[in-house]
Amino acid sequence: MKRALIITAMCLAVIAAKAQNATGRIVNESLKPIAYVNVVLLSADSTYINGVTTADDGTFSISYDQDSCLLKVSCVGYETRFLAVKEERMGDIVICHDKKKGWGDIFPPPPSHILKEVVVEAARPAMKMTPGGMSYDVQKSLLSQAGTALDVLSELPRVNVTSSGAVYVFGKGSPLIYINGRQLKSDTELRQLTSKDIKSVEVITAPGARYSAGVGSVINITTIKRLEDFMSFFVPVRGSYFKELVEVGGVSATYRKKGFELNLYPYYNNDFSAEKTDFTSVLNMTDYKQKTVQHGEFSCRTQSFLPSASLSYDFSKDHSVGMSVSLNKTLKYDASMNSNYNVFRNDVLQGEVSQKTAYDYDRNNQNADIYYVGQIGKWHLDLDGTYFHSKVEQGQHIAEESSTLEERTVNTSSSQSSRMWAWKAAATRGLWKGELSFGAEQSRSHVNAESHNPEGYIDDSENKMKGNNIAGFLTYGLNLGNWMAGAGIRYEHVKSDFYSFGVRDKEVSREYNDFFPNAYVGWSKGDWAIQMAYSKKTKRPSYSQLRSYQQYDNRFLHYFPLLPPSPHPLLLREWQPRPAAGYQP
Structure with missing residues (x-):
C-alpha cells in the first residue's frame, strides 16, 4: 500500500501553469527578415525548454508556460542574442553581423549613421x-x-x-x-x-x-x-559563467603517416549547475486530502576526466579499419539541496519541515569500438562492433528538522552495473536510378542494480535486467530529375527480462516483434524544395525507467523505479505514426 500511495503522489503533483505564445520577427541591421534563425526558449537557469526556426518572412511563434523565460536567438554569421520574454508580442528583434555592434534587445530604429555603414553579407x-x-x-x-x-x-x-x-x-x-x-x-x-x-x-x-x-x-x-601525412595539436576550451565558473577543455593530438592515423584526446570537464524548485503534491485519501508544498535550492559541482584514443589504418582508398576507446570517470561530486516544505490536511497546516540534503555520485564508464568500411565490387560495406560498461554509485544523506512533526535522518545508497555488446552490418549499392541498402544489427545488455535505505523509510530493491534486440532493414531510394522518392521496411525483435530479488517478473518483462514501414517523396528546383514523409515509430520503456535508484524528496513523496506488483502505463509501448512535411524557400 505504501508503494501505491507514493505513485499516486507522483501522478497528482500539481503545477499551475498557463500556456502562452511569444511571437516576433527576426531582422538584420537593414531591417530585412532572416529565415531559418534558431529561436530557443530557456528557463531562468538556462535550461532548454523548446525551440523553433523562423519562417521565410523572419517570423516565429513559440509557446511557453513559465513566468521567467529567456529567448536565445542564433544564426550563422550573426551574433547570438539573449532576450527576456516580457510580453507575448515581442516585435522586431535585430541581430547584427558585428558582435561588437548592437543597440538593444527589442528593436528600436537604429541611428541613421549606422544604416550608412557598408554591411558585408556573410555566406x-x-x-x-x-x-x-x-x-x-x-x-x-x-x-x-x-x-x-x-x-x-x-x-x-x-x-x-x-x-x-x-x-x-x-x-x-x-x-x-x-x-x-x-x-x-x-x-x-x-x-x-x-x-x-x-x-x-x-x-x-x-x-x-x-x-x-x-x-x-x-x-x-x-x-x-585527408590523405597526406601530418601531425597536429588542437586545444579546444570552453568556458561559461552561471553563478560559478564552468570550463571544459583538453588537448587533441593527431598523427598520420602512410595510411596510419593515431589520435589522443585527454579531456577534462568542470561543471556547475544550480536551480530553484517549487512543487506541490496532493494525496487524495479516503476521508481526507493531504497536500505538501515544497521549495528548495539545489547546487552541484562536478569534475570529470574523459580521455579517449582512436587508431585507424587505410589499406587503400576502398578499405579502412579502426578502433577507439574512451573513459568517463567522476573525479569530484559536491551537491546539496536546502529546502522547506509545509504539510496540510484538508487545507489546514499540520507542520513545517526544514530539510538539508547532501548527495553522493560516482560514475566509471568504459567504451570500445571497432569498425571496417570498404568497397567490394559495387557494394559499399559498413561493419562495426561496440562494447560498453558502466558502474554508477549514488546516494543521499538527509536531515529533517521540525518543531511539530517527527524529525528524521534518512540515508539512501544505490549501485548499478551495466554491460552492453552490439554489432551492426550494412551493405549499399547503386541499382537502376537509385540506391539499395540492407543490413542487420543486434545488441545484448545486462544490468545489475540494488538500492538500500537502512532506516527503513524506503523498501530495499535488488534488480537484474537482461535485454536482447535484433533488427533488420531494407530500403530503396530513387532520384528522377527534380524528384526523389523512396521507401523502406524495418523488423525489430525486442526482448527484455526483469528480475526482482532473483525472481523473473512476468508483468514487467516484455517481448515485441514488429515491422516499421517508412516512405518519402520530394521535389526540388533551384532554391525551392518540398518533401513529405511518413514513418511508423514506437516509444518503448527504457532500462532507465526501471533503475533501482530511489530518491527521497520528502516523507510523503519518493521517486523510485517502476516495480511490481502491478504494470504501470509507462511500461507499455506507444505507437507513434509520424507524417511530416517541409519546404525550403
Missing part, C-alpha cells in the same frame, strides 16, 4: 534536401570557421546545443549522431573535431528504416578525408 551554409531531412555544406560557408563540431551544430537550423554540450533537435529530443557512419557514444569527438575538417552535416528529422524505430532524429557528420 550562409548551402542547403539541400535529403531523404527525411536537410544537408548543410560546411566548407563553403562561415561554418568552416565556427571552431569545433559543437559550434557548427549550434548554428544549424532546428538544432540546439546547451552549455554542457548536450545536443537537441527541435521537437525530436536528443538525436543519434554519426561521424563518417560511426555512431558516437559520447560528445568527446564533437569537442575535438574542428569545423575546418567537416565537409557537411545532415540533419534528419524523419529517420528511415536504417535506424531504430525509437529514434526521433539523426545527425550525420561527414569529414574531409
Whole structure:
C-alpha cells in the first residue's frame, strides 16, 4: 500500500501553469527578415525548454508556460542574442553581423549613421534536401570557421546545443549522431573535431528504416578525408559563467603517416549547475486530502576526466579499419539541496519541515569500438562492433528538522552495473536510378542494480535486467530529375527480462516483434524544395525507467523505479505514426 500511495503522489503533483505564445520577427541591421534563425526558449537557469526556426518572412511563434523565460536567438554569421520574454508580442528583434555592434534587445530604429555603414553579407551554409531531412555544406560557408563540431551544430537550423554540450533537435529530443557512419557514444569527438575538417552535416528529422524505430532524429557528420601525412595539436576550451565558473577543455593530438592515423584526446570537464524548485503534491485519501508544498535550492559541482584514443589504418582508398576507446570517470561530486516544505490536511497546516540534503555520485564508464568500411565490387560495406560498461554509485544523506512533526535522518545508497555488446552490418549499392541498402544489427545488455535505505523509510530493491534486440532493414531510394522518392521496411525483435530479488517478473518483462514501414517523396528546383514523409515509430520503456535508484524528496513523496506488483502505463509501448512535411524557400 505504501508503494501505491507514493505513485499516486507522483501522478497528482500539481503545477499551475498557463500556456502562452511569444511571437516576433527576426531582422538584420537593414531591417530585412532572416529565415531559418534558431529561436530557443530557456528557463531562468538556462535550461532548454523548446525551440523553433523562423519562417521565410523572419517570423516565429513559440509557446511557453513559465513566468521567467529567456529567448536565445542564433544564426550563422550573426551574433547570438539573449532576450527576456516580457510580453507575448515581442516585435522586431535585430541581430547584427558585428558582435561588437548592437543597440538593444527589442528593436528600436537604429541611428541613421549606422544604416550608412557598408554591411558585408556573410555566406550562409548551402542547403539541400535529403531523404527525411536537410544537408548543410560546411566548407563553403562561415561554418568552416565556427571552431569545433559543437559550434557548427549550434548554428544549424532546428538544432540546439546547451552549455554542457548536450545536443537537441527541435521537437525530436536528443538525436543519434554519426561521424563518417560511426555512431558516437559520447560528445568527446564533437569537442575535438574542428569545423575546418567537416565537409557537411545532415540533419534528419524523419529517420528511415536504417535506424531504430525509437529514434526521433539523426545527425550525420561527414569529414574531409585527408590523405597526406601530418601531425597536429588542437586545444579546444570552453568556458561559461552561471553563478560559478564552468570550463571544459583538453588537448587533441593527431598523427598520420602512410595510411596510419593515431589520435589522443585527454579531456577534462568542470561543471556547475544550480536551480530553484517549487512543487506541490496532493494525496487524495479516503476521508481526507493531504497536500505538501515544497521549495528548495539545489547546487552541484562536478569534475570529470574523459580521455579517449582512436587508431585507424587505410589499406587503400576502398578499405579502412579502426578502433577507439574512451573513459568517463567522476573525479569530484559536491551537491546539496536546502529546502522547506509545509504539510496540510484538508487545507489546514499540520507542520513545517526544514530539510538539508547532501548527495553522493560516482560514475566509471568504459567504451570500445571497432569498425571496417570498404568497397567490394559495387557494394559499399559498413561493419562495426561496440562494447560498453558502466558502474554508477549514488546516494543521499538527509536531515529533517521540525518543531511539530517527527524529525528524521534518512540515508539512501544505490549501485548499478551495466554491460552492453552490439554489432551492426550494412551493405549499399547503386541499382537502376537509385540506391539499395540492407543490413542487420543486434545488441545484448545486462544490468545489475540494488538500492538500500537502512532506516527503513524506503523498501530495499535488488534488480537484474537482461535485454536482447535484433533488427533488420531494407530500403530503396530513387532520384528522377527534380524528384526523389523512396521507401523502406524495418523488423525489430525486442526482448527484455526483469528480475526482482532473483525472481523473473512476468508483468514487467516484455517481448515485441514488429515491422516499421517508412516512405518519402520530394521535389526540388533551384532554391525551392518540398518533401513529405511518413514513418511508423514506437516509444518503448527504457532500462532507465526501471533503475533501482530511489530518491527521497520528502516523507510523503519518493521517486523510485517502476516495480511490481502491478504494470504501470509507462511500461507499455506507444505507437507513434509520424507524417511530416517541409519546404525550403
